[in-house]
Amino acid sequence: MMYRIAVLPGDGIGPEVTAQATRVLAAAGRRFGYEFCFQEGLIGGIAYDATGQPLPQATLDLCRSSDAVLLGAVGGSKWDNLPVHLRPEAGALLPLRKALNVYANLRPAMVFPALAGASTLKPEVVEGLDIVVVRELTGGLYFGDKKREEIPGGQRVVETLVYTTQEIQRVARRAFELARKRKKKLTSVDKANVLESSRLWREVVTGMAREYPDVEVNHMLVDNCAMQLVRSPKQFDVLLTENLFGDILSDEAAQLTGSLGMLPSASLGDGVGLYEPVHGSAPDIAGRQLANPIAAILSGALMLRHSFGLEEAAAAIERAVATVLEQGYRTADIMEPGKHQVTTTEMGRLIAELV
Amino acid sequence: MMYRIAVLPGDGIGPEVTAQATRVLAAAGRRFGYEFCFQEGLIGGIAYDATGQPLPQATLDLCRSSDAVLLGAVGGSKWDNLPVHLRPEAGALLPLRKALNVYANLRPAMVFPALAGASTLKPEVVEGLDIVVVRELTGGLYFGDKKREEIPGGQRVVETLVYTTQEIQRVARRAFELARKRKKKLTSVDKANVLESSRLWREVVTGMAREYPDVEVNHMLVDNCAMQLVRSPKQFDVLLTENLFGDILSDEAAQLTGSLGMLPSASLGDGVGLYEPVHGSAPDIAGRQLANPIAAILSGALMLRHSFGLEEAAAAIERAVATVLEQGYRTADIMEPGKHQVTTTEMGRLIAELV
Ligand SMILES: CC(C)[C@H](C(=O)O)[C@@H](O)C(=O)O
Ligand SMILES: CC(C)[C@H](C(=O)O)[C@@H](O)C(=O)O
Numbered sequence: 001m002m003y004r005i006a007v008l009p010g011d012g013i014g015p016e017v018t019a020q021a022t023r024v025l026a027a028a029g030r031r032f033g034y035e036f037c038f039q040e041g042l043i044g045g046i047a048y049d050a051t052g053q054p055l056p057q058a059t060l061d062l063c064r065s066s067d068a069v070l071l072g073a074v075g076g077s078k079w080d081n082l083p084v085h086l087r088p089e090a091g092a093l094l095p096l097r098k099a100l101n102v103y104a105n106l107r108p109a110m111v112f113p114a115l116a117g118a119s120t121l122k123p124e125v126v127e128g129l130d131i132v133v134v135r136e137l138t139g140g141l142y143f144g145d146k147k148r149e150e151i152p153g154g155q156r157v158v159e160t161l162v163y164t165t166q167e168i169q170r171v172a173r174r175a176f177e178l179a180r181k182r183k184k185k186l187t188s189v190d191k192a193n194v195l196e197s198s199r200l201w202r203e204v205v206t207g208m209a210r211e212y213p214d215v216e217v218n219h220m221l222v223d224n225c226a227m228q229l230v231r232s233p234k235q236f237d238v239l240l241t242e243n244l245f246g247d248i249l250s251d252e253a254a255q256l257t258g259s260l261g262m263l264p265s266a267s268l269g270d271g272v273g274l275y276e277p278v279h280g281s282a283p284d285i286a287g288r289q290l291a292n293p294i295a296a297i298l299s300g301a302l303m304l305r306h307s308f309g310l311e312e313a314a315a316a317i318e319r320a321v322a323t324v325l326e327q328g329y330r331t332a333d334i335m336e337p338g339k340h341q342v343t344t345t346e347m348g349r350l351i352a353e354l355v
Numbered sequence: 356m357m358y359r360i361a362v363l364p365g366d367g368i369g370p371e372v373t374a375q376a377t378r379v380l381a382a383a384g385r386r387f388g389y390e391f392c393f394q395e396g397l398i399g400g401i402a403y404d405a406t407g408q409p410l411p412q413a414t415l416d417l418c419r420s421s422d423a424v425l426l427g428a429v430g431g432s433k434w435d436n437l438p439v440h441l442r443p444e445a446g447a448l449l450p451l452r453k454a455l456n457v458y459a460n461l462r463p464a465m466v467f468p469a470l471a472g473a474s475t476l477k478p479e480v481v482e483g484l485d486i487v488v489v490r491e492l493t494g495g496l497y498f499g500d501k502k503r504e505e506i507p508g509g510q511r512v513v514e515t516l517v518y519t520t521q522e523i524q525r526v527a528r529r530a531f532e533l534a535r536k537r538k539k540k541l542t543s544v545d546k547a548n549v550l551e552s553s554r555l556w557r558e559v560v561t562g563m564a565r566e567y568p569d570v571e572v573n574h575m576l577v578d579n580c581a582m583q584l585v586r587s588p589k590q591f592d593v594l595l596t597e598n599l600f601g602d603i604l605s606d607e608a609a610q611l612t613g614s615l616g617m618l619p620s621a622s623l624g625d626g627v628g629l630y631e632p633v634h635g636s637a638p639d640i641a642g643r644q645l646a647n648p649i650a651a652i653l654s655g656a657l658m659l660r661h662s663f664g665l666e667e668a669a670a671a672i673e674r675a676v677a678t679v680l681e682q683g684y685r686t687a688d689i690m691e692p693g694k695h696q697v698t699t700t701e702m703g704r705l706i707a708e709l710v
Binding site: 075084087089090094120121122125141142146147148151153154155156157158159160161162163164165166169191193194195196197199200204222223224226227228229230231232244245247248249250251252254255256258260 | 439442444445449475476477480496497501502503506508509510511512513514515516517518519520521524546548549550551552554555559577578579581582583584585586587599600602603604605606607609610611613615
C-alpha cells in the first residue's frame with residue numbers, strides 16, 4: 001500500500017521538525033510494511049520569497065492530489081508588514097484550510113508522565129491530563145466579510161461572523177464520534193448568553209445529542225471555560241467550539257501542559273487531512289538544532305490514525321515518543337537537570353530507531 | 356459632601372454581598388467625613404419577576420441620577436429560558452452598560468499574600484501577581500446586529516462586529532492613563548493576523564503610544580495571551596483588549612488567583628460609573644451566608660477611587676481587607692485548615708470595624 005504525503009516545511013523551525021517527522025514516518029512504514037511517498041511544496045514566507053505567493057498554485061495542486069498533508073509552520077516578522085493577503089498566516093494558512101475544507105481541527109492537550117513538572121500548574125492539577133479541543137476551522141469571524149470605511153473622525157471596521165446549521169453539524173459530529181472513542185464526555189463551548197450564533201450552536205449540538213445517548217454532553221460559556229481550564233482541567237474530555245474560541249482555548253489548554261513542543265494537531269474534512277504541530281515557526285531558534293520535533297512527529301502519528309486508519313503504526317510512534325522521554329532524552333525546550341539534552345536531529349533519530 | 360449611590364443587589368448572592376459592601380462604605384464615610392446615600396433598584400431576574408422587565412425604567416432613571424452604581428450580580432437558571440431580551444444578562448446587564456456608556460471595564464487580578472496558596476498555579480508563578488485587564492465594554496460582537504434566517508437544510512446566523520477609531524481611542528486612553536499610574540507597561544491584545552478590527556485596534560493604539568512615551572507598549576495576539584497568562588502572568592501590568600477577548604481573558608486572569616470571591620471590577624465612561632464583583636450570582640449558595648463579600652466590598656473601594664476621587668478612603672478599605680485576611684478570617688470559599696471560618700455578614704462586620 002502506497003500513501004502520498006505532501007510535506008510543506010514552511011518557515012522558521014518548520015523544515016527542521018518536518019524532516020524528523022518524515023524520518024519517523026518512514027521508519028514506521030518500514031516496520032509495518034507501508035510505503036510513504038513524500039513530496040515537498042512551498043508555503044508561507046519562504047514561498048512568498050521564492051514565488052511572490054505565500055500559497056502557490058503548485059502547492060495547492062500537490063496537496064489536493066496527495067493522501068494527506070504534513071505542515072511545519074509558517075510566519076516570521078520578516079513578512080509581517082506585507083499586505084494581508086500576502087502574509088504567511090492570512091495568505092497561506094487560512095486559504096489552505098479553506099481550500100482543503102478541513103472544518104474540524106483536533107488539538108490534543110496531554111501531559112506526558114515524564115514531563116508533568118514542566119507545567120506552571122501544580123502537579124496534582126495536571127497529572128494525567130488528556131483532553132482534545134475540537135475547533136471549527138473554516139467558518140466564523142475568520143472567514144466573514146471584512147470592511148473598513150472612512151467616517152468623520154476616523155475609520156470604522158465592520159466584520160461578520162456567519163455559521164449555518166450544517167457547518168455546526170459536521171464539526172459536532174466529529175466531536176461526538178471522538179468522544180465516543182474516549183471518555184464519552186463532550187463539552188460544547190459557546191457564548192449563548194450574548195451571541196445568536198452561539199444560540200444556534202447550542203441548539204444544533206443539543207439536537208444531535210439524542211443520536212449519541214452514550215455521550216454525556218454539557219454546555220459551557222467560553223469565559224467560564226477559560227476559567228475552568230485553569231481551575232480543574234481534568235474535568236474535560238472533548239471540548240467542542242467555534243473557530244475563534246477554539247483558537248484561544250486550545251492554546252490555553254496547550255500551555256497547561258507546559259510543553260508546547262510536544263503537541264500535534266489534525267485538521268480534518270471529508271477529503272485530504274492536514275497535520276501540523278501546534279507550536280509556531282519560532283524564528284528565534286530556527287536552524288540551531290534546538291527545536292523539539294516531537295509535536296511534528298506526533299502529528300505524523302495522527303495522520304496515520306485519522307487519514308490512513310493505520311492505528312497500529314500510529315500507536316507505535318506514540319509509544320516510541322513516550323519511551324524516549326522515559327529514557328531521559330530531552331530537547332532544549334523541555335530540558336531539566338539530570339536529563340540528557342539532545343538536538344532536533346538526534347531526537348528524531350532516537351524515536352525512529354525505537355519505532 | 357454627599358454622594359448618591361444606586362445599589363442594585365440583583366439575584367442569587369447579590370443582595371448578601373452588596374449589603375456588606377454598603378456597610379463598609381458607610382463605615383468609610385463615617386471615618387473620613389463623607390456622606391453616602393444608598394438607594395436600591397431592581398435588576399435581573401428578581402426585577403423580571405416583580406415587574407416583567409429585567410431592567411425597569413425606574414432602575415435606569417435611578418442609575419442616571421446617581422453619582423455611581425453598585426451592582427451585585429444577575430442571573431440564574433430560573434430565567435435562562437426566557438426570550439433573550441428578557442433574560443437577566445442580555446436584557447439587563449448589557450443594556451445597562453450601554454445606557455450608562457461605561458466603555459472601559461477595569462478588572463484587576465491580584466493575588467493577596469495571605470491567599471497565594473489558593474491558586475492552582477505554582478506559588479512562584481503567581482505570588483505577587485497584580486494585573487488589570489481593561490476591557491472595551493460597549494462595542495464589538497456584543498452589540499452588533501444579529502440576524503437568523505432559514506436556508507435550505509437549516510438556519511444561518513449572521514452577526515456583526517463593529518469598532519470605530521473613536522471607540523478604540525477612548526478605552527485605550529483609560530488604559531494608558533492607568534498604566535502610567537502603575538508599572539507603566541501596557542499590553543494591547545488583538546487578533547491582528549486575522550481580524551480587520553484588530554488591525555484598526557493595533558493602528559490606533561500604536562498611534563496613541565506616541566502621546567505616552569513613558570509607557571512601554573507591546574502588542575500580543577489573543578491566543579498567545581491566553582497562553583502567556585498561564586505561562587508567566589507576572590510579565591503583565593495592564594492588558595487592553597476588545598469586549599469579547601476581554602470577557603475571556605479577564606476570567607482566565609481572575610482564575611489564576613484562585614480566589615474569584617475577592618475580585619472587584621469598575622466599568623467607567625464619561626459619566627456615572629458601575630461597580631460590581633467579578634463573580635456571578637451563584638444561586639447554589641445564595642441565602643446561606645457562604646458568599647464572600649470581599650469582591651463587592653473592594654468594588655466599593657474602586658468606586659471611591661474612580662468615581663469620587665476619595666483615594667484615602669479607598670485605600671483604607673483595601674487595607675482593612677488585607678488585615679482581616681492576615682488575621683486569618685476566611686469565608687467558606689477561601690477557607691483553609693487552621694483559619695477561622697466566618698459568615699458573609701461577619702466578614703463584612705470585621706472589615707467595617709477595621710476601616
Ligand atoms: C496563525 C493563525 C492565523 C492561526 C489561527 O488563528 O488559526 C494560529 O493561531 C492557529 O491556531 O493555527
Ligand atoms: C453575563 C455576561 C453577559 C457578561 C459578559 O459577557 O460581559 C459576564 O460574563 C461578564 O463578564 O460581565
